[in-house]
Amino acid sequence: xxxxxxxxxxxxxxxxxxxxxxxxxxxxxxxxxxxxxxxxxxxxxxxxxxxxxxxxxxxxxxxxxxxxxxxxxxxxxxxxxxxxxxxxxxxxxxxxxxxxxxxxxxxxxxxxxxxxxxxxxxxxxxxxxxxxxxxxxxxxxxxxxxxxxxxxxxxxxxxxxxxxxxxxxxxxxxxxxxxxxxxxxxxxxxxxxxxxxxxxxxxxxxxxxxxxxxxxxxxxxxxxxxxxxxxxxxxxxxxxxxxxxxxxxxxxxxxxxxxxxxxxxxxxxxxxxxxxxxxxxxxxxxxxxxxxxxxxxxxxxxxxxxxxxxxxxxxxxxxxxxxxxxxxxxxxxxxxxxxxxxxxxxxxxxxxxxxxxxxxxxxxxxxxxxxxxxxxxxxxxxxxxxxxxxxxxxxxxxxxxxxxxxxxxxxxxxxxxxxxxxxxxxxxxxxxxxxxxxx
Amino acid sequence: xxxxxxxxxxxxxxxxxxxxxxxxxxxxxxxxxxxxxxxxxxxxxxxxxxxxxxxxxxxxxxxxxxxxxxxxxxxxxxxxxxxxxxxxxxxxxxxxxxxxxxxxxxxxxxxxxxxxxxxxxxxxxxxxxxxxxxxxxxxxxxxxxxxxxxxxxxxxxxxxxxxxxxxxxxxxxxxxxxxxxxxxxxxxxxxxxxxxxxxxxxxxxxxxxxxxxxxx
Ligand SMILES: [Fe+2]
Numbered sequence: 199x200x201x202x203x204x205x206x207x208x209x210x211x212x213x214x215x216x217x218x219x220x221x222x223x224x225x226x227x228x229x230x231x232x233x234x235x236x237x238x239x240x241x242x243x244x245x246x247x248x249x250x251x252x253x254x255x256x257x258x259x260x261x262x263x264x265x266x267x268x269x270x271x272x273x274x275x276x277x278x279x280x281x282x283x284x285x286x287x288x289x290x291x292x293x294x295x296x297x298x299x300x301x302x303x304x305x306x307x308x309x310x311x312x313x314x315x316x317x318x319x320x321x322x323x324x325x326x327x328x329x330x331x332x333x334x335x336x337x338x339x340x341x342x343x344x345x346x347x348x349x350x351x352x353x354x355x356x357x358x359x360x361x362x363x364x365x366x367x368x369x370x371x372x373x374x375x376x377x378x379x380x381x382x383x384x385x386x387x388x389x390x391x392x393x394x395x396x397x398x399x400x401x402x403x404x405x406x407x408x409x410x411x412x413x414x415x416x417x418x419x420x421x422x423x424x425x426x427x428x429x430x431x432x433x434x435x436x437x438x439x440x441x442x443x444x445x446x447x448x449x450x451x452x453x454x455x456x457x458x459x460x461x462x463x464x465x466x467x468x469x470x471x472x473x474x475x476x477x478x479x480x481x482x483x484x485x486x487x488x489x490x491x492x493x494x495x496x497x498x499x500x501x502x503x504x505x506x507x508x509x510x511x512x513x514x515x516x517x518x519x520x521x522x523x524x525x526x527x528x529x530x531x532x533x534x535x536x537x538x539x540x541x542x543x544x545x546x547x548x549x550x551x552x553x554x555x556x557x558x559x560x561x562x563x564x565x566x567x568x569x570x571x572x573x574x575x576x577x578x579x580x581x582x583x584x585x586x587x588x589x590x591x592x593x594x595x596x597x598x599x600x601x602x603x604x605x606x607x608x609x610x611x612x613x614x615x616x617x618x619x620x621x622x623x624x625x626x627x628x629x630x631x632x633x634x635x636x637x
Numbered sequence: 638x639x640x641x642x643x644x645x646x647x648x649x650x651x652x653x654x655x656x657x658x659x660x661x662x663x664x665x666x667x668x669x670x671x672x673x674x675x676x677x678x679x680x681x682x683x684x685x686x687x688x689x690x691x692x693x694x695x696x697x698x699x700x701x702x703x704x705x706x707x708x709x710x711x712x713x714x715x716x717x718x719x720x721x722x723x724x725x726x727x728x729x730x731x732x733x734x735x736x737x738x739x740x741x742x743x744x745x746x747x748x749x750x751x752x753x754x755x756x757x758x759x760x761x762x763x764x765x766x767x768x769x770x771x772x773x774x775x776x777x778x779x780x781x782x783x784x785x786x787x788x789x790x791x792x793x794x795x796x797x798x799x800x801x802x803x804x805x806x807x808x809x810x811x812x813x814x815x816x817x818x819x820x821x822x823x824x825x826x827x828x829x830x831x832x833x834x835x836x837x838x839x840x841x842x843x844x845x846x847x848x849x850x851x852x853x
Contacts, residue, residue: 390734390745393844419764423757431753445757538844543745551743561745567845568732568748570761576847577769 204228210631212624213600214593217586219630220399226534233515233633234259236356237466238365240517240528241265243544244273244349245386251294251310257530257538258355263341264288265351266295268310275341275353276312287338299338312338348373349384368609369468372511375521378503381494381548385524388543388558392566395538398579400515400531401626403539406575407510407518408471408622410456411598413448416578420570421449440479441559448571459509459617463603463610467514467629469622473507473522483552490550512622514629523557525565535583541565596620596627694785701797702783704829705820709778709801712852717759720852724752725823725830730852732836747841748852755852762851769850772808779803780818794832795822801836803853812846814838814853 204224209216219225239258242265246254253266255278262278264287278286280301287299287308298315299308307315314336317324329336341353345362350373352362363370377384396403406412414421424445431438462470478484492500510520516529524544531537543561545554564571586594599619603610612619711720724730732747741749750758762770782800797820805812816838822829836853 388745392734392745392747394848395844395846397846416768419767419770420757420761423760423764426760427753427757430756442757555743558743558745562747562749563754566734566745566747568849570758570850573769573848573850574767 206631206634210627212628213597214595215623215627216592217594219627220401220583220586220594221534223534226399226531228634229630230259230531232636233630234531235261236354236359237515237633238345238352238354238362239515240513240526241275241344241351241353243385243387243542244346244351246292247273249294251296252292253288253295254292255288255290256528256540257532258341258353259531261355262286263353265353266310269297272311273344273346273351274311275344275351277339277341279338280306280308281314281335281338282306282317308338312340348377349386365466366513367464367466367468368462369464369470369511369513371470371506371508372513372519372521375503375506375508375511376519376524376544376546378495378506379491379522379524379549380546381490382546383494384547385544386547388545388561390543392541392561393538394541394567394569394572394576395532395536396576396579397536398576398583399534400529400537401630402579402582403529403537404512404515404518404626405623406579407512408461408469409620410459410461410471411453411618412578414451414453414456416574417448417571419574421446423570425449439559440556441563444560445563445570457615457617461612461617461619461622463621463625465608465629467512467626469512469514469625471509471511471622472617473509478504483550483556486550487553490548494548512626514626523560525557525561527565596623600624698783698785701785701795701822701829702780704822705780705783705797705799705818708831709780713776713778717762717851721752721755721759723829723831724755724834725825725832726752728752728831728833730755730831730834730836732838732841732849732853735842736837747849748836750852758851774807774850775805777804793823795829796820797822801853807847810846814840816841816853 204218204222206219206225206228209219209225235258241256241258241263242254244267246252247265247267250267250269250271253264256263256265264274264276264278266274266276268274276287278288280287280303282301282304285301285303287301288295289302295310298310301307304318306317309315314331317336320331324330341355342357343354343359345352347362347366347370354362359365424442428438428442428446431442460472462472464470488500488504491503494500495503506522508521510518512518516531517526518529519526524546526542526544528540528542529537530540541561543558543565563569597620599612599616599621602613602616603619603621603624604613610621610625612621708720708723711717711723728751729741730748730750731741732749733741734745734747738744738746761767764770779802780799782798784798786796786798797818799818799820800816801818802813802815805814816836819833819835819837820831821833821835823832824830838853
């Protein structure tokens with residue numbers, strides 16, 4: 199029997215979206231098939247797998263995958279599945295497999311590029327069958343395409359489609375901004391991943407990432423508390439660490455001020471939110487760092503790098519990069535109402551320790567499982583998910599500043615003084631509809 | 638180190654909140670064992686620490702257990718300021734991101750908070766617009782397996798290991814966290830204070846369903 203496919207075309211209009219997009223399991227399955235298992239998905243950073251045999255597992259759509267460093271130094275992305283009986287080749291989240299994978303069920307072995315190495319007693323056991331070394335089904339299946347941009351590894355499970363750089367377009371500035379801030383021009387992973395589950399649809403998280411209207415409401419309590427203590431410390435010692443400002447900005451930047459920022463919206467759903475935290479104070483640590491950077495790049499280039507005005511970049515459909523603080527959140531949808539975020543921090547190679555410490559404070563305070571920021575976001579996401587199942591209305595509204603956005607050169611930017619435009623949500627859903635419409 | 642035991646007990650008594658049954662109980666026990674506290678100061682010298690007299694060891698064990706119980710009670714009773722007051726001015730509450738970590742400095746941590754950051758956390762949960770604090774929410778801590786470990790080479794410091802189990806109920810869901818505490822305790826005129834509390838949760842490495850709003 200043919201399964202009824204949901205009619206996604208009718209679910210998306212220019213200024214509103216049908217609630218089923220967030221709640222219908224059939225739509226979720228189609229999203230996995232037509233978006234996550236086709237487009238470029240972030241796997242991890244190459245410094246997560248330094249030596250041949252080092253691996254890291256991840257989920258692309260519904261597929262369990264292994265990112266592994268190959269014998270030649272290349273990074274491979276394989277399906278975590280033994281071609282014999284379907285056993286996962288590795289069960290740990292990360293580790294080293296040595297020179298080859300060895301299935302724990304029947305000891306079949308595979309090279310780190312996926313090629314069959316050996317099957318015990320292959321000659322006697324498979325003689326006369328079609329299971330021969332020449333049969334490509336004997337190998338571990340590889341992701342159709344793997345590309346690396348400045349150390350960040352992406353895979354696409356579709357053989358055809360735009361290259362990674364074509365797909366990311368101008369949004370690849372997320373990685374340029376992060377890496378250029380390193381005097382050595384590259385970053386390396388900080389070996390820890392915070393993982394937090396959201397009981398809500400993955401799109402709710404993406405929409406919130408660029409929702410400049412919400413911080414002063416959602417994060418009022420934390421921003422205010424941090425601001426009070428920030429003032430206390432300043433009174434006692436002259437000045438409070440920057441980490442307090444990172445938290446207090448959520449409240450001191452008031453709701454009307456958020457309109458002064460801007461979002462830049464690109465094809466495929468990508469978006470940049472411009473900066474607001476003012477992370478370039480003139481303290482000694484910053485000035486030391488600027489000197490090192492100027493030495494590496496020259497004064498003019500240093501100035502260009504540091505004046506890149508980004509808060510964070512959303513790389514649709516599964517990555518939010520906060521380049522000035524060297525952290526990112528990868529989105530792994532687990533179900534229509536369940537989403538895992540993997541949160542990573544990176545070190546700027548060649549930058550002085552205090553610069554790393556400053557970003558680390560943000561990683562600990564905002565992105566760790568004890569976050570005083572996301573605690574209230576997750577609460578709202580959950581409430582959204584619950585409320586959207588209700589019959590109290592059919593549509594989700596993205597009307598804010600609709601009709602005022604400025605479209606040019608293939609992108610859409612918010613008009614001056616209209617930074618809280620829901621343009622990013624409209625842009626994401628436009629891309630979503632395009633992806634979902636392709637059989 | 639010299640310390641008037643009577644005075645420290647009085648201060649401890651003053652710090653306890655009136656009307657709280659469990660706090661009262663703790664207070665009483667501490668007073669009863671104030672001589673134990675003095676006994677501990679004798680064992681605090683390096684030579685004697687290895688072989689404390691049995692009676693002294695028992696009393697010290699008891700006093701420390703009461704301290705840990707009182708700390709747990711302040712969490713379950715949501716008496717956040719009392720909890721913060723148990724730390725020294727330079728004290729830290731630390732929950733490592735990975736069990737192999739040896740310091741909270743310069744590494745990712747689930748919590749690494751001094752008293753100022755603890756103030757932020759407390760004021761946040763007390764703010765009427767801390768949306769996620771609104772639902773019915775409570776915790777229950779059990780602390781056990783208390784081992785007074787060593788003087789840690791520092792004359793004024795006592796290292797205490799223990800195990801905990803924390804059950805949390807929030808909205809419709811219960812969560813369980815279990816693991817170990819390591820308390821680095823110092824004597825002050827006000828009684829023991831925490832220089833460093835390390836909290837290793839056995840399930841800290843898994844994905845978190847929702848977050849940890851307050852210290853465990
Ligand atoms: Fe938020």
